[in-house]
Amino acid sequence: MAGADVPEGTIDVLDHGFVRLDDAMASDLSVVNAARVSFARNKQELEAEDEGLIGFLLRNRHGTPFEHNAFRFHVRCPIFVMREWIRHRWSSFNEFSMRYSRASDEFYLPAAEDVRQQVGKPGAYSFEPVEPGLAESARMEIETVCENAYAAYHRLVEAGVARELARTVLPVAAYTEFFWTVNARSLMNFLSLRNAETAQREIRRYAEAVESLFAERMPITHAAFVAAGRTPP
Amino acid sequence: MAGADVPEGTIDVLDHGFVRLDDAMASDLSVVNAARVSFARNKQELEAEDEGLIGFLLRNRHGTPFEHNAFRFHVRCPIFVMREWIRHRWSSFNEFSMRYSRASDEFYLPAAEDVRQQVGKPGAYSFEPVEPGLAESARMEIETVCENAYAAYHRLVEAGVARELARTVLPVAAYTEFFWTVNARSLMNFLSLRNAETAQREIRRYAEAVESLFAERMPITHAAFVAAGRTPP
Amino acid sequence: MAGADVPEGTIDVLDHGFVRLDDAMASDLSVVNAARVSFARNKQELEAEDEGLIGFLLRNRHGTPFEHNAFRFHVRCPIFVMREWIRHRWSSFNEFSMRYSRASDEFYLPAAEDVRQQVGKPGAYSFEPVEPGLAESARMEIETVCENAYAAYHRLVEAGVARELARTVLPVAAYTEFFWTVNARSLMNFLSLRNAETAQREIRRYAEAVESLFAERMPITHAAFVAAGRTPP
């Protein structure tokens, strides 16, 4: 995602991906006004006492005041990352369709330090780098499969096979794009599960980017979320 | 809702109610960008061809592109209206709580021309005004019940009974307030059911106000919704 | 709800209410099979090791395996209780409509020991019984309001006013009925909030009844929920 025409606020993730905040209707103030919901007391600006209220709501699982906002993200990520992302049902997705449009020829190739082995026991796995030789051969193996798959895809499409069928050979390392719109409550749930030790490293990098964009727009809510041990309300 | 401190954009509804658009992240452009979801083709401005796309999406039940926006409304309405409103689950509500705060002393008293009788057969009811004498006596009856109920509420609270218990005597004509955040897809579903012949007159007046605020922000989507016979995507 | 024709499994709640489990598709086994989701390992009976898995899933917020079941309840409760219940959006409701049908003439009148005062400070209220004289006079006050409201409702309907309008005088103490269908994950969220110290006493009684019916059908899941400090997954 290099280049002069990348919009401001675009965060590069992995080798060919990004997270971009397309638009937002979000402020800490909206949490406070929704929690009090009173015409007489509707505020235009946050006051000192309101910080405590936001923390109280978060700790006591009063989740609905955190729903009166919206973040619209534009994301580019590998299919296997998107497959985890879309489990988050309380939000909205529109994905680039490969039924009729030509698939991307970009695939996720892990950096050498991200080629890892799984250690430990079921329920408590952790990951450690493999030795450099294996990292390199694994990267070549992955690259070869992806290149061959895309070449086959290309030949099938050129020969006249429908794109919706030709795409079936593409690996889940292939990049896809989607719009994702979500409110702060559902977003904190996402962050608690995906920017976490137990999440797969690749989606975690995206969740870190999402979190930084969230923290910019709702700093007090984000600080309260962190202070509450990253448990969503 | 008269008075100098009423924010712009507040629409009076019924005798003591209102609908106010607190904030929105909404444009027809977002529908188009979400439908195409392509970094290469992400637009900053709507073009002529896009109008047709919005109509196509609506008519063919491609609903998700209409979800990437948000409207935050502040509403004041009778409890019996709110009870119908809250059935719309794909949206977010925060209501003024009468467990700990003092209840409003305002109640819905229908205008004389809104005192109506039900005519017709089950499944096909319609409503007609009652004759003026009955309209007046009905209004007095309703007013008396509400005043007596509020007086009892007041006495119970003054005597020390918990507000959460005292409120049980309040009629569903009592006004309540809430914040409601909803996306355009869920909003069109609301409008199709509540700004409709079959809806109860009182919630319909609110739905009309909501619809006018929606139409201002997403005029092309609204026009396509009307052209599609008010069927939500 | 006394009488010979009350179906088995109906639990009386408050003075005129009940909770009845109409049907269920629910077992602890379904949690285990959904968590493992493997044709090769699909089980017909729960085994000893599975109890540990259920506890692990609950403690680690793996919520989806608890969604593959359903409980259909039939509930009769006061409107003010139903208004709290319906906030639980991840479930399905059908309520008796008073737009066209005649409203019930039954209202919630608290037992003397349930007439209470609120003590303590905001954010940390508790409730204590009022002294017997006040309890009795409060009960009479409440009863009078409800009787007068129903008499007015009756007169309005008899005079020809539409039921949907006449009902506006009814207090939120009036009983209503609904069907509620919910899965175990959403149900545990309901229980964690409504069968809790901070819940209003009246809905808590309903939540206790719901919990006992849940515990009968999914005893291991229920025990794990209790062991996890009643935090939903």
Add this chain to the structure above:
Amino acid sequence: MAGADVPEGTIDVLDHGFVRLDDAMASDLSVVNAARVSFARNKQELEAEDEGLIGFLLRNRHGTPFEHNAFRFHVRCPIFVMREWIRHRWSSFNEFSMRYSRASDEFYLPAAEDVRQQVGKPGAYSFEPVEPGLAESARMEIETVCENAYAAYHRLVEAGVARELARTVLPVAAYTEFFWTVNARSLMNFLSLRNAETAQREIRRYAEAVESLFAERMPITHAAFVAAGRTPP
């Protein structure tokens, strides 16, 4: 899915997939009782007049009475099919995880008559078989990519690379398994979109199997759905 140990009620779909109804709480009667929701009128058996009510509810978009039931399906399908399926958010999914478990070595290879070309214009595509020679070479191409990808996956895992990373080379033709629990309203929405001309052929075959299992359990509702032009309520 041949073999003696396949449970009754399993419907084979595509070359290695199936749909199996694991359990259901579903009857036409539940629709009627939920629509009327009245203790006095709760029925044990469907009566003649009820058929008309179900049709009326469906045609008039009274959707909630169709939510008080549940179908739990066990499905085996290619990843690209599952990616369309999971868009249906008002339902519950648990998928076999390839993060820690070994991936399946089965892939979707279209039958010769399913190798197709796309004809027509954007917005109105249709599909026709390709000529036999191309069908055969396309099948070989697809098979080769899948076999090579699985071989690479196998080598990576054997060499010690974490499964969650090795799986990234697998094509979306790879089979996966999941449990899906859904109510009749959401199910009819799924059928209206996926058992339709505009759906991709492969998911349509699954939707046909799902529809036959639905029709067996709720025949009157299904007939009303068909009579209403397959528009969901």
